[in-house]
Amino acid sequence: MTAPKITPQTLPDKTTEKTPQGSHLDRILGEMSVPIFFALLCFIGIIAADLSPRFLVNEIITRLARNSFLVLSLIIPVIAGLGLNFGIVIGAMSGQAALIIITHLGIGGLPGFLLAALISVPFSVTLGWLTGQVLNRAKGREMVTGYILGFFANGLYQLVFLVLVGTLIPMNNPKLMLSSGIGLRNTIDLIAVNRALDNALFNSVKLGAFKVPWATFLVIGLLCLFTSYFTKTKLGQQMRAVGQDMHIAEVSGINVNRTRLIAIIISTVLGAWGQLIYLQNIGTFNTYNSHEQVGMFSIAALLIGGASISKATIWNALLGVLLFHTLFVVSPLAGQRILGIPQVGEYFRSFLAYGIIAVSLALHAWQSRKKVESKDKG
């Protein structure tokens, strides 16, 4: 029974393999068109902006350290077929809640940072579980659901920290709270944990003229190792199977809902830690706004790195952060230099930044259509 089934399946497979091999460069150019396009833009921007190279390299090192963890936290849900997890905003909120707690308790330095990482876990696991529950009921529409969930969670976050703190939640800290005794101030000073992780290791070792946050890069490296190891474990393989086809995975005995739930929980926890790394580097945080920027920009960076909603690798994430942030550093000055008017720099930058997100999404749509077409031909 099985033998005749296999033979006709393998035959067309061989023929489809042959066609892309013939145009290997074409295929790679197609797959990598987005990063190549952005690398070109960055290159032109660097020349046009005429920045001091020292400033540029310094800024890129800072931004790689600041953002890589957040972008890497998006990979596992992509593998599990959940698309781009806009829900990391929720993780970021848990991270911030933990930071508020350690600031209130007055614990600073690396112990404070590690404690915040620990405190954020129960919050992010609970919220990640809830997010996963919702996303499991919205299969096929995970991205838009996650995006809207982010807004919903933002409302809850405001309710807790603007209204419940000082009323239902007893708290008395004039430095953190509004003068009325209800709600937190709009800015929280993180001087106690500022650069706690960045400066934790080999603080005095410089790479040439540049100060490098070694410990942060070490943590990012560990996350890369974890991600690539995780995809090889049984659970990781199950996620891959679920990501490829939920029904087949279900039939072969994988608990699809549970697997998806775990993917979202991991991503939310990593998102919380990513936000901690981001904020310890910045040094202050906007109580009610800092998390808003997280989802959109991390996702944009991942897309620019060549990822798509169904395929993302560590390399996509790291390359994406590099390209996206290089462009963000050079584009305002490039615009200003080329056109000579300061505010045009800002318009140029937002035009580029948001335009490129749209372009990269469109390019992906175009590529996936091309893939489907070539499959049909095969």
Next chain:
Amino acid sequence: MSKKILILVLVVVVVGALALYLTRTSAPEATTDATNFKIGLVTGTVSQNEDEYRGAEAAIAKYPGLIKHVTYPDNFMQEQETFIAQVTGLAADPEVKAIIINQAVPGTVAAVRRVRETRPDMIFIVGEPHEDPPLVEPAVDVSFMPDQWARGKTIPQLAKEMGATALLHYSFPRHMSMAQLAERRDIMKAECEELGITFVDVNAPDPMGEGGLPAAQQFILEDVPRQVAKYGKNIALFSTNCGMQEPLIAAAMQTGAIFPEQCCPSPTHGYPGALALEITDEIKGNFPAILKAIDQKVKESGGAGRFATWPVATGYLHSIGGVEVAKLALEGKLDLNDIEAVAKVMGEAADTAMELTRLSDNGNFYMYTCDSYIFGK
């Protein structure tokens, strides 16, 4: 295979940047002369706040070659990283010895701290800080902000001077949950009682509510005639919301009521729209000329002595006055701790008398009020 391409792309970018680095002539790092300095100026774009941008343009016209002007993101709440990079980018130029941030949007404290890591001597002057004042105060050298508490007294006083027997305060719960605005209303109420003026507190629709700004504006246009019929023509109108200023001025003009000051006092706020005044290229950014044009219009419409405002926009003043203060401080001619001297410099920039008070003794957080300009007088 795709990995190799990725690495190739990376290499291209890095090599490109390195090539640029090597082919460039070495940056002029050694020009740290006391007389040879530049001033960095960060403002919003015209779509975010026109006044501060025009102020920067005026300062650049006055001191060509002295100022490096960049803008903060329009979407500054979401793009803090970009804003911080703009400020650190200015500081990367060793000739820049002072930076003015107007408005000091969220992220200012972080940006200032980052710059101070490598440039501890950098002078920071900020206008209209958005972050918590006690946090901003010790981080920067000088902050400027209109004194909302003092305005709680000056507005009723001005209204009385203009002949008001009642003062109407339009607001809504969202604004009244902001500590500063709520406290200012309470001060106003007390001051009105002292001056023997009736204080009328009216709740208007929130422009962020379901009807949006049109509903709020419609309400103002309908409510002012009602209130004038009730309290007489000598009622002074005030609203806490920017979007309500234009209909408020228009309604005051129609009914003959008094309009002492906008929420954010400036000749360009509400008046041009309400009076159908065209801001031509000749008077754009030129406040004395704009004042003159409004004066003319107010007189023509028969509202002389019934309308007033501050003679200069706060955003404009922070840009141009900030540059003056920074320049004098860098030349060693001004002590930033000397409140009287700073008030004098700012007053000259504003072309009117200014009164400064400190937020606390923790730093130089200066809050000010200006002398008002009454149109048609």
